[in-house]
Structure formats: structure tokens, C-alpha cells
Amino acid sequence: MKMTFRWYGSKADPIPLRYIKQIPGMTGLMGLLDKPAGAVWEEDEVRALVHEVHEAGLELEVIESVNVHEDIKLGLPSRDAYIENYRATIRRLARYGVKVIVYNFMPVFDWLRTDLARLIPEDGSNSLYFDEKDLGEMGPLEIVRRTADGSNGFTLPGWEPERLSQLEETLRGYEGMTDDRLRENFRYFLDGVIPVCEEAGVRMACHPDDPAWPIFGLPRIAHSQADFDQLVALHDSPANTLCLCTGSLGSDPANDVPAMIRHFGQMNRIGAMHVRNVKHLGYHHFREAAHLSSEGDLDLYAIMKAVHDCCPDTYIRPDHGRMIWDEQGRPGYGLYDRALGAAYLNGLWEAIEKREEFSS
Numbered sequence: 481m482k483m484t485f486r487w488y489g490s491k492a493d494p495i496p497l498r499y500i501k502q503i504p505g506m507t508g509l510m511g512l513l514d515k516p517a518g519a520v521w522e523e524d525e526v527r528a529l530v531h532e533v534h535e536a537g538l539e540l541e542v543i544e545s546v547n548v549h550e551d552i553k554l555g556l557p558s559r560d561a562y563i564e565n566y567r568a569t570i571r572r573l574a575r576y577g578v579k580v581i582v583y584n585f586m587p588v589f590d591w592l593r594t595d596l597a598r599l600i601p602e603d604g605s606n607s608l609y610f611d612e613k614d615l616g617e618m619g620p621l622e623i624v625r626r627t628a629d630g631s632n633g634f635t636l637p638g639w640e641p642e643r644l645s646q647l648e649e650t651l652r653g654y655e656g657m658t659d660d661r662l663r664e665n666f667r668y669f670l671d672g673v674i675p676v677c678e679e680a681g682v683r684m685a686c687h688p689d690d691p692a693w694p695i696f697g698l699p700r701i702a703h704s705q706a707d708f709d710q711l712v713a714l715h716d717s718p719a720n721t722l723c724l725c726t727g728s729l730g731s732d733p734a735n736d737v738p739a740m741i742r743h744f745g746q747m748n749r750i751g752a753m754h755v756r757n758v759k760h761l762g763y764h765h766f767r768e769a770a771h772l773s774s775e776g777d778l779d780l781y782a783i784m785k786a787v788h789d790c791c792p793d794t795y796i797r798p799d800h801g802r803m804i805w806d807e808q809g810r811p812g813y814g815l816y817d818r819a820l821g822a823a824y825l826n827g828l829w830e831a832i833e834k835r836e837e838f839s840s
């Protein structure tokens with residue numbers, strides 16, 4: 481297991497790389513360049529990013545995300561040019577040592593919350609929160625406006641301004657789109673990129689829908705074990721994997737997250753993982769919790785044990801943290817609570833390893 485940390489680049493992320501390096505056991509980043517979906521990642525940009533990360537004593541073996549252009553998801557004729565760009569970016573990233581690319585295939589929206597800073601009355605911290613009832617009253621444009629207003633001046637992943645301006649038009653493009661058509665468009669994309677990944681030694685890791693159900697009537701095809709069974713079969717290759725995000729999948733209590741890790745881990749189809757906890761508050765209603773098992777509804781020991789047993793070489797990052805100690809950061813991506821999360825996950829890992837060592 482390699483413990484990593486999501487970082488948005490020195491221009492966009494207030495957390496200096498040396499702080500990340502100081503978190504015990506941190507090997508590298510799940511890093512990204514701030515590029516619009518569909519654009520080629522240029523050689524000099526990639527070189528500069530990799531150099532900066534290496535200078536800080538960290539690795540950059542995982543990129544999160546190279547975003548998939550909406551025309552690919554919609555299956556428009558223009559998709560071929562965007563897929564070609566994607567292939568060029570894969571080749572380039574591989575030359576600079578990248579091994580995994582995390583991406584998603586969610587129509588229009590990436591992850592979605594109805595409140596980015598919900599007070600947790602028990603301890604005065606706050607965390608990301610979702611209640612479908614609030615969404616019903618809002619509609620997509622309102623939620624986007626609220627998200628932009630509530631993000632402390634940061635751009636949230638998947639909510640890049642250039643995409644938001646086209647939101648209404650994009651939503652119209654999805655009218656009549658079915659799960660099956662979206663899945664066919666996904667297959668077309670995979671058929672275009674997976675052979676390049678195989679050549680270049682890169683794995684694509686698809687992030688699940690977050691939350692783990694359709695929103696605003698848009699089709700979503702990646703939020704259960706059955707969904708991912710279909711997705712990995714669309715183009716059967718060890719390079720076609722998932723980024724198993726425990727919090728996204730775990731937002732639906734019907735998903736048995738440790739069982740899913742065992743299932744896809746044994747198939748060698750987990751390219752990377754996001755590990756965090758979630759507290760269920762009702763139907764399609766949850767808030768994010770501290771990583772510690774007792775703070776939420778996921779069993780983080782069972783999760784790490786499944787990783788240890790079935791995909792011990794994967795990349796992990798602590799996922800969204802709460803805002804604690806008065807930190808003013810990017811919602812979900814502050815320093816402190818994610819650092820606590822990493823320390824806790826490393827502690828679980830050490831205990832699992834030593835227990836096996838001593839009992840053998």
C-alpha cells in the first residue's frame with residue numbers, strides 16, 4: 481500500500497508540499513494539473529509538475545483527474561478528437577512515471593453535496609453534507625451557484641468555471657440519455673484509451689458516482705458492485721480498473737464496501753482507493769465523518785483488512801476531511817483532518833501487518 485495525498489498544485493492549493501511530506505508515512509501525491517476537460521496536458525507542464533513534486537521528496541505515480549470531456553460521455557461525433565487528446569496525455573504522463581489515472585464518467589456533475597460546511601454539533605467542526613430533500617427544492621443551477629458560493633473561493637473538482645457556463649446546454653444534451661447508451665459511450669471511450677494504457681503501463685481507475693445514486697434524473701452507471709462488474713467487462717483488461725472510493729460507495733448503506741474491495745481486489749481491478757468514513761442520517765441523507773470507525777457507519781478496520789488481503793499494493797489516500805482547528809481550506813481538502821486520517825489508516829495497516837506476522 482502506498483499512502484498518498486490529494487494536492488491541487490502550488491497555484492491552487494494553500495497546502496505546501498513540505499507539509500504533506502511531514503505527514504508520517506506519506507509517499508506521494510494524487511496530484512493534478514488544472515486543465516479543462518478534453519485538453520492535452522502539455523509536455524512542459526507535466527515536466528514542471530513532476531519536477532516540483534520530486535523536489536519535495538514525494539512521488540507522483542497517481543494523477544487525479546484527467547477529466548473526460550462531456551462530448552465523450554454524450555457520444556457526439558466530436559468525441560474522437562477528445563479521445564485522441566486523452567491518448568496523447570496518457571502517453572505523456574507515462575513517460576514521466578505516472579502509473580494510475582483516476583477519472584470519472586459521471587454526466588455533468590462530479591461529486592455533489594447540499595452543504596459544504598455542515599456544523600457537527602458534538603465537536604464544533606464541520607463537514608460535507610447531503611440531503612436529497614434539499615436538492616429537490618434547488619435544481620441543478622441553484623446547487624451549482626451555492627457550491628461556488630460555499631467553497632471558500634476555491635474551485636471544486638468537477639466544477640470548473642468553464643464547464644458551469646455551459647451547464648444548461650449540457651443538461652439539455654442529456655435529455656433522453658439512458659444508462660445503456662451512456663454505458664455504450666463508456667465502452668467507446670475505453671476501447672480508445674485502454675490499448676494505449678496497456679502499451680504505456682498505465683491503469684485507468686474510474687471513480688464511483690458520489691453520492692451513490694442518480695441525481696437530477698441524469699443517468700449514472702457506477703455506484704454498485706453490479707455496475708462495476710459491467711464496467712470492468714466493457715473492455716476486459718488489467719488496465720481498466722476502478723478507484724474504489726469508500727465514502728462514495730458507502731453513502732448507500734446497501735453497498736458492502738469491504739466485500740466490494742475483496743471482490744474487485746481479487747480480480748485485480750482496483751487501481752487506487754480513496755478511504756474515508758460516512759455517517760448515514762436517513763434515506764439519501766448523510767454527512768461525512770472523521771476517518772475513525774466509531775465516528776461513522778463504515779468499518780475502517782474491515783476496509784483496510786480487505787485491502788491488505790486482496791490488493792495490498794494499491795495506492796490509498798485519506799479522503800475528504802472535516803474542517804477542524806479553525807482551518808479555512810478547500811471544503812473536504814484541508815490539511816489537518818486528512819493528516820489525522822492518514823495517520824489512522826497507517827496505524828490500522830501496521831496493526832494488521834504485525835498481527836499476521838506474530839500469528840504466523
Ligand code: DNO
Pocket residue numbers: 544545546582583584590591637638687725754800812
Ligand atoms: C471528490 C473526488 C472526485 C474525484 C473525481 C475523479 O472529492 O474524489 O472529485 O477526484 O471524481 O475524476
